[in-house]
Amino acid sequence: MAADLRSGAGHGLVLVRRSPAAVTRWVRRGLVPVTVAPLGRWTGICLAEDRARSAAPYDVALELLAARPAPWRARPAVGLFDVRGRAAITVQPAGIRSSMHWLVWEPRRGVVETPQLAGLSLPMLLRAAGAEGTVREEALADVLRSGLGSPVDLLVTVLGLLGLPGRAMLVGGESEGAADVEPSVRGVLAFDRLMAEEAAHRADLTEQGRAGHEGGGRR
Secondary structure (H helix, E strand, O other): OHHHHHHOOOEEEEEEOOOHHHHHHHHHOOOOOEEEEEEOOEEEEEEOOOEOOOOOOOOEHHHHHHHOOOOHHHOOEEEEEEEOOEEEEEEEOOOOOOOOEEEEEEOOOEEEOOOOOOEOOHHHHHHHHOOEOOEOHHHHHHHHHOOOOOHHHHHHHHHHHHOOOOHHHHHHOOOOOOEEEOOOHHHHHHHHHHHHHHHHHHHHHHHHHHHHHHHHHOO
16 A cells, blocks of 8 residues: 555655654654655655645645755755656755755756745755765766756756765655654644635635725726
């Protein structure tokens, strides 16, 4: 059954500098069922299922995993994702106030501009991966410049070039010592309630605006 669930879960991997026990407490406060595994100095996190426990439209597990900030004690964090036919690489540098930085790659185009997202520089990626001084920036740039292969091909290549673990988790969602972790039911219900309240509030504002517009038009 687990293999069937994982087959449609999409490809994504988050690497954090925190023990599996500490990571487990964090992911339980989220919305996504995940698999957590020790990977040497890192802990790997990938999807256990392709749907989050939260209600639609906030139930796309891969996008939620990619966008969720890591705890500051677990940083630097590195993420690698195949999202809607693109490869996305994320880094949250060490530090309490550090934000998430993104690099997006597309087949046949290479790296693409994403002005709405904070950009990820190659030195920042090398530093977060612990590859600064051992991997040439030019070698990484050459890989990213090419548009050859699929998003997963690109992510696996970058993972290997940086000397990072977790290939089996990225490709197949499996690793020795892995354990599945479910999000807290209470947390999911609280999130759904908050989203429903915000949606109702937006609907009220829209209705009030429409009524005001129609009232003004009758003058």
